[in-house]
Amino acid sequence: MNRFLLLLISVFFVFSTISAKQIKILAIGNSFSDDAIEHYLHGLVEAAGDEIIIGNMYIGGSGLDLHYNNSVNNSASYSYRKIVNGVKTTTEAQTLSKAITDEAWDYISLQQVSQNSGLYATYFPYLTNLTTYVKGLATNPQMKFVLHSTWAYQHNSTHAGFANYGNNQTTMFNSIIDASFRAATTAEIDIVIPAGTAIQNGRTSTIGDNFCRDGYHLELTYGRYTASCAWFEKLFEKSVIGNTYIPASMSPFQAAVAQHAAHNAVEKPQEITSLANLKEDDVETVPFTTKINISFASTSQTGNWNLIGDFNQNTEKKNLRDIDGNFTDVSLWITKRFTHINSNGPTNTTTEMNMPTEVTRESYYGNTQLWMNLIVPKSEFKYTSLDVTAKYDLAFFGSRMSAGDNRETYYKVSGNTGSDTIMYLNASDNTNKIVKATNISPNSNGEIYIEVGPGPNNNNSYGFYYITATTLSVASTSGTNNIADKKSTHIYPNPFNNQFNIYVDQSASLIKITDIDGRVVYTLDNPQKNQWHTISTAHINSGIYIIQSGENKTIAIKK
DSSP states (O other), X not given: XXXXXXXXXXXXXXXXXXXXXXXXXXXXXXXHHHHHHSSSHHHHHHHTTOEEEEEEEEOTTOOHHHHHHHHHHTOOOEEEEEEETTEEEEEEEEOHHHHHTTSOOSEEEEOOOGGGTTOGGGGTTXXXXXXXXXXXXXXOTTOEEEEEOOOOOOTTOOOGGGGGGTTOHHHHHHHHHHHHHHHHHHTTOSEEEOHHHHHHXXXXXXXXXXXXXXXXXXXXXXXXXXXXXXXXXXXXXXXXXXXXXXXXXXXXXXXHHHHHHHHHHHHSTTXXXXXXXXXXXXXXXXXXXXXXXXXXXXXXXXXXXXXXXXOSTTOEEOSOBOTTSOBBSOEEEEEEOOOEEEOOOOSOOOSTTOOOHHHHTOEEEEEEEEETTEEESOEEEEEESOOTTOOEEEEEEOOBSSOOSOOEEEEEEESSSSSOEEEEEEOBTOXXXXXXXXXXXXXXXXXXXXXXXXXXXXXXXXXXEEEOEEEEEEOTTOTTSSGGGOGGGSEESSSBSSEEEEEEOXXXXXXXXXXXXXXXXXXXXXXXXXXXXXXXXXXXXXXXXXXXXXXXXXXXXXX
16 A cells, blocks of 8 residues: 555656646847846746746846847957746856857747837847847757746836937837837747736726836836736746745735736737736735834835835825734825935945845935936925824935035924924935934824935035835824724724734633524634634635624724
């Protein structure tokens, strides 16, 4: 029997190994291929039980003409990023020939630079010349060519190349679809990855036109994830909907939008599919009672820090995670834009905020004199969905290394306090100083506003000011730091699916769930008092129930 069982296990293992798809993909691209394949594609593939080796020959801002010239001259001008088993290594000063012969690639991808991606004439003769060059070096006789069809810019993008399309997103999207699919046919490309269509689909959801972080590069979490979903589904020929790989920095709703956007793009690559009917009901949140960490960096999410990812006005980061990784109802809105992202921050800091290098090395900044064709004399963001009866503490850090002048920044915190709290911090070469505002009450809408600008001692000729990171925590003096005082939050979420959370106060000797006919479907005797309990309801049918804990009774709905 044991020998037979061992044989069955061996056969199952061999079958599973054979059925798993293994793909090797090399992109010859730029920052758009970085956005699309370097960050989340491997996770999606691994979650589906498949395997992938990813290569990216990277030169920022490079187009087909530059890649072709580099092939002719065998230029060692690429950063070769390679991801094997989820681990990325980077080798500088590499040639195309070296990368093409490094693996027996199943797919080799090409793409046009973004500002020319909707201009058909710019693809030739470079696209056909490159395919001829690659064919001559590829070691896999079954290798197929991929064309990466990229995305249109955000509607308010300041990219100079947006003028090619009259600064109109719809015009740019339609032009990209026309040019990329026609070019693929002309150059006999095997596969077109409709990443741009996926992004455009996502923009029809309630997330809106917030899939870019600077007007043209993708937002760092759901933006990049959406493009990766399109690559996954097209290459592996499996629906991405329901894929279990969801980065910790994303909400379930954002993942659902991304997966549906990509799936519909693969199904209908040359037309937009509306996702307006997707709702956010599946995001389960907890009351905010601890601390929220905010990073204004452009790098990937790290640890328990929420990455904002976009410095433009109307950027919203919903359902911020607390330091325990739970989604909360608290959101952050950028109400007045920053200019851009600065990457000259410190790699090591010594403050009570305990910031990792991924957070401290980048910051958002603004300027009072013309810089990058912009003047942004002050910036502003706000927290929303705060408890109006609670008080909050906020801490701020800003830094710009090797500055040499005074880049004092003010942080003005406004809530319902009757007066603003203003703090000043010199961001020049700062590694160990923060400023704090304490016991701030939100306004009547549950909001706290933070304005950022240059301080009175700032003598930089452009008036540069910075914010690198901030934290929001419930003040120890807050009257509602004990959430039990709030009868309105006796249970959450409501409606619920397979579980809900219930607060047990001193009056409770049991938790009881009764259906509308009076039948008791669940009881828990002597629950621990003055704390939240998570109740599994997987065994309960959908319907209306009365949930009782002590003196509290709540009508709740199981979806």
